[in-house]
Amino acid sequence: MIIVIQCVDQVGLVASITDVLAKAQLNIVSMREHVDQAQNLFFMRLEVTHSNERDTLEQKLRAILPPDSIININPLPNKKVVVMVTKEYHCLADILIRNYYGTLGATVQAVIGNHAVLEDICKRFDMPFFLASHEQISKDEFEGKIAAIIDQFEPDYIVLAKFMRILSPALVAKFPMRIVNIHHSFLPAFIGASPYKQAFERGVKLIGATAHFVSNELDEGPIIAQQIISVNHSYTAGDMVKAGKEIETAVLATALKLVFEDRVFVYKNKTVVFD
Numbered sequence: 001m002i003i004v005i006q007c008v009d010q011v012g013l014v015a016s017i018t019d020v021l022a023k024a025q026l027n028i029v030s031m032r033e034h035v036d037q038a039q040n041l042f043f044m045r046l047e048v049t050h051s052n053e054r055d056t057l058e059q060k061l062r063a064i065l066p067p068d069s070i071i072n073i074n075p076l077p078n079k080k081v082v083v084m085v086t087k088e089y090h091c092l093a094d095i096l097i098r099n100y101y102g103t104l105g106a107t108v109q110a111v112i113g114n115h116a117v118l119e120d121i122c123k124r125f126d127m128p129f130f131l132a133s134h135e136q137i138s139k140d141e142f143e144g145k146i147a148a149i150i151d152q153f154e155p156d157y158i159v160l161a162k163f164m165r166i167l168s169p170a171l172v173a174k175f176p177m178r179i180v181n182i183h184h185s186f187l188p189a190f191i192g193a194s195p196y197k198q199a200f201e202r203g204v205k206l207i208g209a210t211a212h213f214v215s216n217e218l219d220e221g222p223i224i225a226q227q228i229i230s231v232n233h234s235y236t237a238g239d240m241v242k243a244g245k246e247i248e249t250a251v252l253a254t255a256l257k258l259v260f261e262d263r264v265f266v267y268k269n270k271t272v273v274f275d
Contacts, residue, residue: 091252
C-alpha cells in the first residue's frame with residue numbers, strides 16, 4: 001500500500017507518522033521524505049504492508065498532521081489511462097507494448113487520435129481507438145468530442161503521446177495535474193513547434209526531451225523527467241529528429257513509471273520526485 005503526504009513542515013512529523021503506522025501494526029517497507037526549507041513544506045512517500053482500515057488510518061494521520069495536509073492512501077496502484085496521439089507512432093508503440101506485457105504500471109483504456117494514422121497499430125494490440133478530428137469544426141466542438149470520449153473511461157491520467165494540439169484552459173482544468181505530455185526539447189529551451197529545427201538553426205551541442213504535466217502555459221507545466229544527448233555539427237535537422245525520438249520514448253516511459261507509482265509531488269509549478 002502506498003501513502004503519500006504533503007503538508008506544512010513542523011518538528012516531529014516523521015516520528016508522529018511512523019508512530020501511527022506502528023500502532024496500526026503496519027510494517028514500513030520503504031520511506032522517502034523531503035523538506036523544502038524555502039517553502040516550509042514537507043513531502044513523504046511510504047510503502048507499507050496492506051491494511052483494510054484505509055479510512056481509519058487516514059483519520060488517525062489527519063489527527064497528527066497540520067491542517068490542510070494532503071494525504072493519499074492508494075491500495076490499488078494500477079491506474080487507468082487514456083492516451084492521445086496525432087501521427088507519430090514511437091511513444092504510442094512503446095506504451096502499447098508495455099501495456100500488453102503488463103509492465104506499464106497502468107492499464108490503457110483507449111487511444112484517441114485527431115488523425116486516423118495510428119488506428120492500425122491500436123487494432124494490432126486490440127486497443128480501442130477513437131477518431132476525434134479537429135478539422136472543419138471549432139476548438140470547443142473538438143474538445144467536447146475528446147472530453148466525451150475520456151469521460152466514458154474515467155481515467156486517472158491522460159497521456160499526450162505526441163498529441164500535437166494545444167489544449168484549452170477549460171480542458172486542462174477538467175483534469176488538473178493529470179495530463180502528462182512529452183515535449184521534444186530540453187525545456188525551457190525551444191518551446192512550441194519545431195524544436196529540433198530551432199535547435200539545428202541555433203547550433204546546439206545537446207538536444208533532449210521533457211515529460212511534464214500540462215498547465216495553461218504552453219510547455220511550462222511542472223517537469224517530471226528530462227534527458228539529453230550530445231549532437232555535433234554533422235547532425236542535420238533530420239538526424240536530430242531521429243535521435244530525439246529515442247529520447248522522447250525513454251523519457252516518457254520514465255515519467256509515467258514515476259507518476260503511476262505515486263512518486264511525484266507537485267507544488268508551485270515544481271515537482272518533488274522520489275525516483
